[in-house]
Amino acid sequence: MTASRLLAGTPDQFIAASQAALRQAREAVARLKAGGAALELWDLAFATLGDASARASVARNAHPDAAMRDAAEKCEQELEALNTELSLDPEIYAALAAVPAGDYYLERTLRDFRRAGVDQDAATRARVRELNEELVKIGQEFSRNICDDMPSIIADDLSGLPADYIRSHPEKRITTDTPDYLPFMTYARSSKAREELWRVYRQRAHPQNSAVLQRMLEKRYELARLLGYESWAAYITGDKMIGSASAARDFIERIATASRERAQRDYDQLRGEAPAVEPWDAEFAKERIRADQYAFDSQSVRPYFEVSRVQRGLFDLTARLFGIEYRASDAPVWHPAVTAWDLMEDGACVGRFFLDLFPREGKYKHAAQFTLASGVAGGTLPEAALLCNFPQVAPALMEHTEVVTFFHEFGHLLHHLLGGRTRWAGLSGVRTEWDFVEAPSQMLEEWCWDAEVLADFALHIDSNEPIPAGLVARMRAADEFGKGLRVRQQMFYAATSLSLHDRDPAGLDATALVAELQARYTPFRTVPGTYFHESFGHLEGYSAIYYTYMWSLVIAKDLFTTFRREGLLNPAPARRYRKAVLEPGGSKKAAELVSDFLGRPYDFSAFEQWLNAA
Numbered sequence: 206m207t208a209s210r211l212l213a214g215t216p217d218q219f220i221a222a223s224q225a226a227l228r229q230a231r232e233a234v235a236r237l238k239a240g241g242a243a244l245e246l247w248d249l250a251f252a253t254l255g256d257a258s259a260r261a262s263v264a265r266n267a268h269p270d271a272a273m274r275d276a277a278e279k280c281e282q283e284l285e286a287l288n289t290e291l292s293l294d295p296e297i298y299a300a301l302a303a304v305p306a307g308d309y310y311l312e313r314t315l316r317d318f319r320r321a322g323v324d325q326d327a328a329t330r331a332r333v334r335e336l337n338e339e340l341v342k343i344g345q346e347f348s349r350n351i352c353d354d355m356p357s358i359i360a361d362d363l364s365g366l367p368a369d370y371i372r373s374h375p376e377k378r379i380t381t382d383t384p385d386y387l388p389f390m391t392y393a394r395s396s397k398a399r400e401e402l403w404r405v406y407r408q409r410a411h412p413q414n415s416a417v418l419q420r421m422l423e424k425r426y427e428l429a430r431l432l433g434y435e436s437w438a439a440y441i442t443g444d445k446m447i448g449s450a451s452a453a454r455d456f457i458e459r460i461a462t463a464s465r466e467r468a469q470r471d472y473d474q475l476r477g478e479a480p481a482v483e484p485w486d487a488e489f490a491k492e493r494i495r496a497d498q499y500a501f502d503s504q505s506v507r508p509y510f511e512v513s514r515v516q517r518g519l520f521d522l523t524a525r526l527f528g529i530e531y532r533a534s535d536a537p538v539w540h541p542a543v544t545a546w547d548l549m550e551d552g553a554c555v556g557r558f559f560l561d562l563f564p565r566e567g568k569y570k571h572a573a574q575f576t577l578a579s580g581v582a583g584g585t586l587p588e589a590a591l592l593c594n595f596p597q598v599a600p601a602l603m604e605h606t607e608v609v610t611f612f613h614e615f616g617h618l619l620h621h622l623l624g625g626r627t628r629w630a631g632l633s634g635v636r637t638e639w640d641f642v643e644a645p646s647q648m649l650e651e652w653c654w655d656a657e658v659l660a661d662f663a664l665h666i667d668s669n670e671p672i673p674a675g676l677v678a679r680m681r682a683a684d685e686f687g688k689g690l691r692v693r694q695q696m697f698y699a700a701t702s703l704s705l706h707d708r709d710p711a712g713l714d715a716t717a718l719v720a721e722l723q724a725r726y727t728p729f730r731t732v733p734g735t736y737f738h739e740s741f742g743h744l745e746g747y748s749a750i751y752y753t754y755m756w757s758l759v760i761a762k763d764l765f766t767t768f769r770r771e772g773l774l775n776p777a778p779a780r781r782y783r784k785a786v787l788e789p790g791g792s793k794k795a796a797e798l799v800s801d802f803l804g805r806p807y808d809f810s811a812f813e814q815w816l817n818a819a
Contacts, residue, residue, distance in 0.1 A: 208260040208577040208588055209545065209559065212268065213537035216276035219264065223280035226257035227287055234291060243300040244311055244629075250291065252579050252630035258284040259576040265345070266352070266569040267561055267592050269540050274567065278349075282341050289337040292321035293330045309792065310629045320444060322432050329431055336428040343421045344745040350413050351740050352570060355380050356405040358398070365394035367504055373598040381406045382564045383571070383594045387604060390488045392504065403485035407735035414739035415715070422710035425748065438707035438749040445640045445750065446795055450707055453752050457703065460755055461696040461726060463816060467689030472728045474498075474686065484729040491687050501676075501683035503605065509663040509672040510603040512562065512595055518662020519615055522652060526779035527623065529555075540565070542597070548622050556580065556622035559590040563597040570594060571742060572610050574617035574646075579633040580625020587625025587634055589618050600666050605680065609653045616646030623783055624790035632791040639750060641795035643757030645787060648764050654681055655773050685818065690727070692816065695755055697726035701738060702751035760799060762811040767803065 237246035264277035425437040438450035534545035548556035580587030621634035656677040663672040720731035785802040
């Protein structure tokens with residue numbers, strides 16, 4: 206039964222399929238230990254468990270039925286438990302170590318076994334297994350607390366907000382879901398109402414995630430120490446491009462220093478609007494500056510970005526660039542708002558994906574690409590899902606920032622699907638070094654800012670006229686304002702992620718540490734009674750390595766120099782990029798993939814030019 210059919214089925218069917226995956230993985234391992242082809246059988250076990258766990262993650266984060274979400278959570282725990290058990294099995298490791306060297310996948314697999322603790326004594330392996338199982342449950346609890354907590358306010362004053370926004374909120378209840386929150390903080394004229402919403406937004410999952418996060422940090426620290434590392438940050442960075450926690454710290458400081466002067470200029474401009482800029486006033490003040498000093502009102506572009514038209518434009522653009530087609534699929538879906546699509550090439554289906562674009566209760570609150578199935582050459586086709594939270598009430602008009610998000614996440618999806626025909630499932634799609642995985646998605650964002658690209662699908666909802674090139678130029682110029690503050694804010698997130706994990710968490714006051722980091726990296730004051738870190742969902746998945754977004758952006762800006770030189774709508778560089786970077790998946794080190802495309806190692810120059818551009 207396919208992943209989507211299971212997601213559209215009953216909890217009992219889902220559980221039965223998960224149990225079958227556990228049996229199949231154990232059978233593959235038994236054949237491996239009996240002398241079968243070790244690497245092939247390990248890859249089969251890895252893919253079987255990984256795909257079952259991936260579909261459980263989608264069900265846990267997106268299914269409308271609470272019973273299915275609960276079933277998926279338990280399945281995910283069982284699947285991850287077996288995955289941990291196998292990664293600590295000395296017999297499997299010995300069989301793989303006996304395979305003649307020379308295969309990159311083999312080298313990477315043996316490294317991962319050692320990092321998992323396979324060469325530790327039996328007592329240590331047992332405790333490592335316990336900790337990994339506990340961490341899966343703790344991570345699920347942390348995420349669930351965020352998903353389940355959606356506070357709201359009643360805002361009597363909706364002045365300044367777009368007319369369609371006001372019409373879609375007849376009771377004036379404003380939630381902390383993204384389609385409600387972002388426009389309100391940008392356009393609502395009432396500082397009092399913005400403050401009220403801002404505060405409840407930063408109280409999500411509090412106080413429950415205070416204790417959950419502390420347990421998460423303690424268990425991660427214990428696990429890292431058992432495996433021979435001084436901290437979780439040291440452990441988790443060890444197999445990334447960056448190589449170490451100290452290098453990650455140096456990178457954060459390098460970017461923070463490079464952006465300091467520009468951020469200060471941005472803040473000085475904000476203070477021209479309001480001498481004491483409170484954090485809930487920042488986006489509103491930025492919008493006023495863009496309107497007054499750059500002749501750009503971000504509401505003016507919303508009528509050009511209706512969700513279905515943006516989707517069509519994204520499909521048309523990427524089909525042209527990469528030589529592919531999209532065809533509506535009749536695959537079953539887990540909610541009526543979800544759509545299914547087949548990725549076609551030369552008349553054959555080479556992958557499938559699902560778009561789950563709109564918010565609902567109990568659903569993942571941000572935007573992300575989720576794997577459903579790993580592709581492998583001559584075998585399983587890759588499948589993926591996009592979980593997003595875009596406006597749904599007609600006319601469903603997007604902020605341009607949401608258009609950028611759509612392109613970004615679709616970049617991940619294409620990477621997974623186009624990279625889904627590798628020899629090994631364990632190297633399929635986005636299974637590159639983690640601090641490279643954002644680069645292809647960040648680079649696709651660049652097409653959102655090009656007037657020629659936008660003119661194809663950014664058509665006014667009433668007049669059907671394409672967005673004027675002059676308006677796009679003003680939008681680009683206005684976006685330059687605040688760049689320094691945005692980069693420093695990202696470094697605050699990165700420093701928070703790293704600093705929570707680079708020390709013994711015993712006695713740690715996470716709230717105080719986050720307040721200290723905010724003061725160091727941003728000009729905005731910490732507000733007592735708010736707890737940003739308790740709803741910082743990336744602490745579950747990314748743990749200490751949020752720096753990867755900016756690291757990948759450095760690479761993305763360098764990759765994009767080729768397209769800037771040869772043309773954004775020119776298929777030739779896109780096909781070369783597909784061949785060199787996307788299709789190999791994780792079959793090579795990321796630095797080699799980039800060098801294959803650029804013809805040289807990547808460097809910081811393109812990023813620095815972007816950062817300093819006027």
